[in-house]
Amino acid sequence: MAQFKVIGVPLSPFTQRVLVVLNEKGADYVLQQIDRLGNAQKKPEHLALQPFGQIPVIQDGEFTLFESRAIVRYIAEKYDGQGPSLYGKTxxxxxxxxxxxxxxxxxxxxxxxxxxxxxxxxxxxxxxxxxxxxxxxxxxxxx
Structure with missing residues (x-):
């Protein structure tokens, strides 16, 4: 299975929300840190992934998703049979x-x-x- 790429900042509570769920599910990921103090999130290459210039963003192969709550729901569903059930069964x-x-x-x-x-x-x-x-x-x- 392809490795997730998480684009964000480790100290961000929004990035942490995603990392916690990835860790709970035992998912393979890499964190690509972005220089928020240098406004890297407002540069064209990041805006192409996240039009509002925010973090986090994930890339799962060719699929890109932003908004931490949408990301955690996606991870919970994708890894439904792996690790604890985070989203419920019924x-x-x-x-x-x-x-x-x-x-x-x-x-x-x-x-x-x-x-x-x-x-x-x-x-x-x-x-x-x-x-x-x-x-x-x-x-x-x-x-």
Whole structure:
């Protein structure tokens, strides 16, 4: 079976989402790191794979897919008989997985990403202090 190519950044929570599922399934992959600080994701060669200039992107042979949640569903289905069942077997199991994926998208992800940006990425990668007002807004849906 051909090796997946994952184009992304290891510290990205979106790339990590894909890598976790690949590892759970025992899939063979290679991570091609992209220089986000150098804006490599906005260059024509990356935009040809991902028109919005985002990560991650996977290439599975001739097939290219972007959007981490679509990617993880694809991997879960492709490797259905390998490793743990991540997407469910029955209609009801799949519906429950979809329910909790929707909860993650709407309820968990926005405050988590906002908090991560303010506490880690902003100071470490941008050299800027945490914006306490933005941090409060990020945390407010959680409490």
């Amino acid at each position: 209609l009801q199991e799949k519906a429950l997985v979809e329910q909790w994926l929707a909860v993650e998208v709407e309820e968990f992800d926005p405050p988590t990403i906002g908090t991560l940006f303010q506490l880690a990425f902003r100071p470490k990668f941008l050299g800027l202090p945490t914006d306490e007002a933005s941090l409060s807004l990020s945390l407010s849906p959680l409490f």
